[in-house]
Amino acid sequence: MKVIFPYLALAPRLTLWQEFVNSSSCLEEVIVITVAENKEAFLSLDLRLSVVVVEVLADTSYHEAIRKALLSLADSTQDLEEIAILPPAFVIDDKTLVYAKNLLHKDCTLVFMDQDDNVVHRIEDKNKVELSDYTLYPAYDKEPQREDYATFLLGFYKSLSMLFNLEECQRLQAHYLYKYFYLRLYAQKKYTAHIVNNRFFFDAGETLCCNRVYAQDLEYARALPQFFKKPPEFRGLRRLLGCAYADSHFYLCLFSKILRVRIKREPRFPKNAMVYRKVNPVKSFPVKRAAIVAGFTKNGEISKSTFNYLCKIRENCDYVVFVADSLATPSCIEILAKLTDALIIERHREYDFGSYKRGFMLLQDNGILGKVDSLLLCNDSIDFVGESTALDEIFVKAKDYDAYGLCYATYGFGERLKRHHYAWVKMPHLQSYFVILQKKAFLAPAFGDFMQKIKRLKNKREIIKQYEMGFSSMLKSLGLSLGSYYPFDEHNVVNPYVIYLSGHLDRPLFTKHMLSHTAYVSE
Numbered sequence: 001m002k003v004i005f006p007y008l009a010l011a012p013r014l015t016l017w018q019e020f021v022n023s024s025s026c027l028e029e030v031i032v033i034t035v036a037e038n039k040e041a042f043l044s045l046d047l048r049l050s051v052v053v054v055e056v057l058a059d060t061s062y063h064e065a066i067r068k069a070l071l072s073l074a075d076s077t078q079d080l081e082e083i084a085i086l087p088p089a090f091v092i093d094d095k096t097l098v099y100a101k102n103l104l105h106k107d108c109t110l111v112f113m114d115q116d117d118n119v120v121h122r123i124e125d126k127n128k129v130e131l132s133d134y135t136l137y138p139a140y141d142k143e144p145q146r147e148d149y150a151t152f153l154l155g156f157y158k159s160l161s162m163l164f165n166l167e168e169c170q171r172l173q174a175h176y177l178y179k180y181f182y183l184r185l186y187a188q189k190k191y192t193a194h195i196v197n198n199r200f201f202f203d204a205g206e207t208l209c210c211n212r213v214y215a216q217d218l219e220y221a222r223a224l225p226q227f228f229k230k231p232p233e234f235r236g237l238r239r240l241l242g243c244a245y246a247d248s249h250f251y252l253c254l255f256s257k258i259l260r261v262r263i264k265r266e267p268r269f270p271k272n273a274m275v276y277r278k279v280n281p282v283k284s285f286p287v288k289r290a291a292i293v294a295g296f297t298k299n300g301e302i303s304k305s306t307f308n309y310l311c312k313i314r315e316n317c318d319y320v321v322f323v324a325d326s327l328a329t330p331s332c333i334e335i336l337a338k339l340t341d342a343l344i345i346e347r348h349r350e351y352d353f354g355s356y357k358r359g360f361m362l363l364q365d366n367g368i369l370g371k372v373d374s375l376l377l378c379n380d381s382i383d384f385v386g387e388s389t390a391l392d393e394i395f396v397k398a399k400d401y402d403a404y405g406l407c408y409a410t411y412g413f414g415e416r417l418k419r420h421h422y423a424w425v426k427m428p429h430l431q432s433y434f435v436i437l438q439k440k441a442f443l444a445p446a447f448g449d450f451m452q453k454i455k456r457l458k459n460k461r462e463i464i465k466q467y468e469m470g471f472s473s474m475l476k477s478l479g480l481s482l483g484s485y486y487p488f489d490e491h492n493v494v495n496p497y498v499i500y501l502s503g504h505l506d507r508p509l510f511t512k513h514m515l516s517h518t519a520y521v522s523e
Helices: 014-023 036-043 062-072 094-103 123-128 157-164 177-187 211-222 304-316 330-339 351-365 388-398 445-452 460-477 496-500
Strands: 002-008 029-034 051-055 082-085 110-113 120-122 137-140 152-156 193-196 200-202 241-246 249-254 257-261 276-279 289-295 319-324 342-345 374-379 382-384 403-405 408-418 421-430 434-438 482-484 510-512
Touching (some): 002 062, 029 036, 051 062, 062 157, 082 094, 094 193, 110 177, 137 496, 289 304, 289 351, 304 319, 304 330, 304 382, 304 388, 319 351, 342 351, 351 374, 374 388, 388 434, 408 482, 421 460, 445 460, 460 482, 496 510
Parallel strands (some): 002 029, 029 051, 110 193, 120 200
Antiparallel strands (some): 110 152, 137 193, 241 249, 276 342, 374 434, 382 510
16 A cells, blocks of 8 residues: 655654554555655655655645645556555554555545544543554445545545546645545445544644635635535626525525525425324234334325335334324325324424324323333334344344344533534433333333423424433433444444444445435325
């Protein structure tokens, strides 16, 4: 593996850098990008590998510096040879380099290590942290953030050369460069891998601080359709005072200045969409498992993925309640009525936990809750893509715990810092899109009190904090045992669904999806 170190005009901590280069068994060639005054310092180091220095001017952009280094390798590098780009802020271990190399293949041509998804340790903490103690996880198609230009990047030489030579992105100096690469590959139906949860050392004094060019980068990015949809044009008198709606935003033009405002609109349903409620009596045979499924019938219809998921739940549960925070068409209601024992279709605006509350109260009021051994709470934000027997296996494993989820997240929202910003704190909790509860949990009076107190909250982060995280806190306060199907890692700072519920896994059981292009079923 060849490694490019873009030091540009920075004076690196040469001793630490020298230790890393000499201790790594993965490096075959080292290419340093630096200015003339730093050149001799690198060439005079006692290194086990020869160093190639690519000299640049102090004001050379990050993009141009990397492109120049790649050009210097043209005659000595094969197309499928791995090239790593490692900024001076990071020192990583061989385990990470090998892991990243193994993630590359014909469909995955870039690997990032995201700064935002790692706990960052200062250099002075080096003796307290053993990098080899931590687990590495791949996450696919996780869009880079604006700061991710200063991150580890690995790719095949051919892919990197092609990307860094694209004319349309050459004006992007830093913040949107790697995001551009991601979007371009995604459009080509290729995907990128992201290493998450590896601990690395970070020296704030050596970062590539590009805040000074962020505004300029943002201006360039806005001109590229991959990043932002262009606002509507205002012509003539409308340039003095005009208003338009596009891309879920209102645009106000006042004396040629355009202001973009997002106003959340209520979902629209067909004219024949309606409120509906039905409850079937308890079946004569023993009811062992009940399920409350929270959903949203967009456009008054049920998506194919939710329909298939509901069919699998029907096969594994004796009593199924579906609660939609929406309205539904008569044909959709007819489909849902065949798959469920109880059905509540109404716009309550309390999101999934509001649906869980209504389903729970229905079971309680109709004397069904005390007759079941286990209760599943799940929503339609995930798809079940495995075999039906796998779902039964999860129910069997859940018997060993009072509350059992798919994923057990390690971190969550802590203190509210300002309007939409919260501290990111260690607070293990079950993720609420799939939780199986035993009698000891759902029959506890505190559980019923928690459900009764659920109300409408507008801030989604506050919903997660009060209800998803608060749900686990309530269960723990009762002394109940919590477990998860996918392994819990107390050091994992990443949302576990990114790791375990990815559609790019070889044989996933569940996939987590966002609202996007969705197919719907009809009668």
